[in-house]
Amino acid sequence: MTPPAPRPPGVQTRLFHTDVGAMLAEATPHGVAKLAQVSPHEVDATWFNVKHHRSEAGDTAAVREPDIDAPADGLDRSFGHLDRVERQVHDYLAGRLRDFWVDIDWEAAGVHDEFSREVYCEIQHIPYGHTSTYGQISIDAGRPRNARRVGRLCSLVPVTLVIPVHRVIRADGGMGRCPEYRLRLLQHEREVLAAGSPRTV
Numbered sequence: 001m002t003p004p005a006p007r008p009p010g011v012q013t014r015l016f017h018t019d020v021g022a023m024l025a026e027a028t029p030h031g032v033a034k035l036a037q038v039s040p041h042e043v044d045a046t047w048f049n050v051k052h053h054r055s056e057a058g059d060t061a062a063v064r065e066p067d068i069d070a071p072a073d074g075l076d077r078s079f080g081h082l083d084r085v086e087r088q089v090h091d092y093l094a095g096r097l098r099d100f101w102v103d104i105d106w107e108a109a110g111v112h113d114e115f116s117r118e119v120y121c122e123i124q125h126i127p128y129g130h131t132s133t134y135g136q137i138s139i140d141a142g143r144p145r146n147a148r149r150v151g152r153l154c155s156l157v158p159v160t161l162v163i164p165v166h167r168v169i170r171a172d173g174g175m176g177r178c179p180e181y182r183l184r185l186l187q188h189e190r191e192v193l194a195a196g197s198p199r200t201v
Contacts, residue, residue, distance in 0.1 A: 010028050010029060010078065011026050011027070011028050011033060011078075012026065012027055012078040013025070014026075014027075014082045015038070016086050016089075018089060018090060018093055019093050020037070020093060020181065021037055021038070021039075021040075022038045023038065024036050024037075025082055025086065026108075027078045027081035027082045027085070027105070028105045028108045029075075029077035029081075030077075030103065030105040030107075031081055031103030031104045031105035031108075032081050032102050032104055032109075032159055033105045033158065034109060034158050034159060035085060035089070035159045035160050035161060036158075036160055037181065081102060081103065084101075084102050085100070088101070088102060089161060092161060095188070095192040095195075098128040098189075098192075100162040102162055104159055104162065104163075109158040109159060110158060115141060115142070115146070118141035118142060119137055119138075119149075120163045121141075122140040122141050123137060123154075123163055123164060123165055123167065123168060124162075124163055124164070125140075126164060126167040128192075128193070129189035129190045129193040131168065131169045131186070132167065132168055132169075133170065134147040134148075134150040134154070134169075134171070135150075135171055137150045137168060147171075154168050161185075164185075165182070166181075166185040166186050167186060
């Protein structure tokens with residue numbers, strides 16, 4: 001297994017467990033930089049210099065030891081972003097949350113160009129339980145005929161769920177080769193809307 005790339009200074013990491021499996025989150029004092037599902041074989045303690053603690057959500061989580069070069073107030077903000085996104089992920093999966101309210105650190109997330117940021121921001125505007133197409137997102141982001149690039153950005157999304165790429169589909173209504181869990185997320189949202197009450201994935 002290839003070790004992960006070195007983190008930029010000040011990035012804090014947390015591994016936490018949800019009803020749909022383990023998730024890895026990273027944050028800086030400016031916001032969340034990564035949120036992704038990790039497979040069982042990726043949950044390897046040798047990847048991280050971790051300590052275990054009881055998270056806000058009540059389960060046992062793992063975090064990297066804090067960056068000793070990071071200012072104390074920066075650490076507080078980083079861990080605050082981690083607490084917030086973890087809590088909101090649990091609430092989303094339980095059907096209690098429809099919109100994420102977390103800051104994203106685009107630079108730390110590796111999103112450096114304006115078009116990519118516009119695409120991800122437009123995707124965040126897609127209503128819960130609804131869909132848009134790659135082509136429409138391309139138009140909304142100001143660059144028509146860039147549907148292929150939108151599709152590529154969806155496959156590279158750094159902060160999943162918060163940027164709900166599972167709501168972006170092909171013009172023919174198909175989902176393409178997207179991971180199965182994205183289909184389940186869209187179905188989950190539609191069931192929550194239909195039931196009008198919390199429903200777990």
